[in-house]
Amino acid sequence: MAKYIAKRLGMAVVTIWLVATLTFFLMNLVPGGPFLSEKAVSPKALEALEAKYGLDKPLHEQYITYMKDALHGDFGDSLKQRGRTVSSIITSKFPVSAKIGGLAVLVAFFVGVPLGCVSALHRGKVTDNIIIVIATCGIAVPSFVICTLLMYTLGVKLGWLPTLGLGTWKHYIMPIIALAFYPTAYITRLMRSSMLDVLGQDYMRTSKAKGLSQFVCLFKHALRNAILPVVTYLGPLLAYTVSGSFIVEKIFSIPGLGREFISSITNRDYTVIMGTTIFLATLMVLMNVVVDIVYKLVDPRIKLK
């Protein structure tokens, strides 16, 4: 087990390094630069700025310097937001996105799994059909449509919820619904199909035949087996959702990491792009390792190699 984790972590480090390298060179190869869009920058001032951030050196030198600093935990200063380090930007923006994203994943899990189970247990009945129709529609609606519909109905027409920013708990409701909508529908479908699969297995008949209560049958034998695909899906989903959705953050004007990332890309804020990319890649890779380990805990039959 320890050997396996060590191997996976080693591979993760290599992947993150490759991603960082690729991003670094791709970003620098694209024409344009961080200071070009600023108005009235004299050539002298531009030179001074580039010298200050080391952008005038050859690319491979910049790369080596950056990687050295990054290994020491220094991700540099933002090129555009004067006086802020990349680490401080990430540590101030990420918790906002993580809070909303984490809550959304929780909602998706605790709504999607029961709905999927109910639907599978009532296969072919009215309840099943209703849930399936809702879930199928749920995966077909893009998030910006959900955001704007929510805003229009709950925010503008009914006036129940505040539409912009993050102040009270009420501000969290709409972004969380918008973020949780697609995963909920997806988990419902996933749960339904894997539950149907499990319910048809021989061991389910055996457990019923030996007189186990409905509760034990369902929770100990069926659910534990059927939840595996959902666990696989949950890892990438969590990594993806806590890193912030640009659309949701833009529409509800939430100061999160997703928005910061997009604006850093359009502004060519090189250091912020690199820092955020490394951060997101690490999150993604670690989440996949965690999923594999959780997988082993949920299902002891799986051998890690």
Next chain:
Amino acid sequence: MKENPLNMQLDLDDFLPASDEEKENLVVMRDSVSFWKDGMRRLRKNKIAMVSLAVIVLIMICAFIVPSFYPYTYEEQIKGSENLAPMTYSAAELERKEAGEHVFPHILGTDKMGRDYAIRVMMGSRVSLIVGLVAAVIILVVGSVFGSIAAFCGGWVDILMMRVVDIIYTIPDVLLIVLLSFALKDPLERLSTVPGFGWIQILGRNLISIFIVFALLYWGGMARMVRSQILMLKESEYVTAARALGASAGRIIKKHLLTNCIGTLIVTTTLQIPSSIFTESFLSFLGLGVAVPMPSLGSLASDAINGLNTYPYLLFIPALLISLIILSFNLLGDGLRDAFDPKMKN
């Protein structure tokens, strides 16, 4: 007379010509059902899939054929008819109507620049559909070639190629999309002035960079799918037989392996279309989609958000249509999976 069991003499009765009755037993009563026929028969029985197919065909007719004889064009700005509600006329148009002239109604109203919204929505669905279909084809080609080579070669080639897929998965896709669209801006502009490449201007630079982005980024899922199928299939006897007969690797992949996972390929491609449309609408929403004045469903929706309080229908129509397109393709894909790939059901 009792026959000696060791007697080698053959029974001549066994060699008499067959009677008509015996011949009838061997007549093939029904043509053998081919893979396609079998699948299509199952698909035709699936009501939900057929309804979705009809919806898709209807939307395609509206998107590709109706605009060519529609009285308005998508970029035509009609002075004085800005922000009309559906089925209403501006003062000038009412006057023309009074004079006995026939004025085609603005079925879905007009936008803030006086453009007929119905035709814009139709053109928008055309762009979204083209993006979905072309992107799905690109992904099909790149993904299946990549996946089959990785699976067929095996060993370190496989490991290396799959690592590439992992890395592409890990880089935030928004980053690559934005960077690529910046990077491709100048080369494509230069290329469009070269004779023979004038079509780039008609299609729009952004649309082409979207395709390139799809070709570079989104084939990972398809490649993994094809790889897992081929890993399974390459152990089959017919592959050994083909190899024994001296077939080259390329021929085995093309003739034997890919044709045998055609069901999976069809299904994954169909399900890829809605997700490409999803991505395109997201990109248009970011302002990285098709160039103005060309609309796409995503850009129509994002333009309409600012006027949400006063003109909500401008948002609802493209939003509804995009959801409908994605829903129909998803349902059709599910139907195709049940018909062509019954093993994957549930």
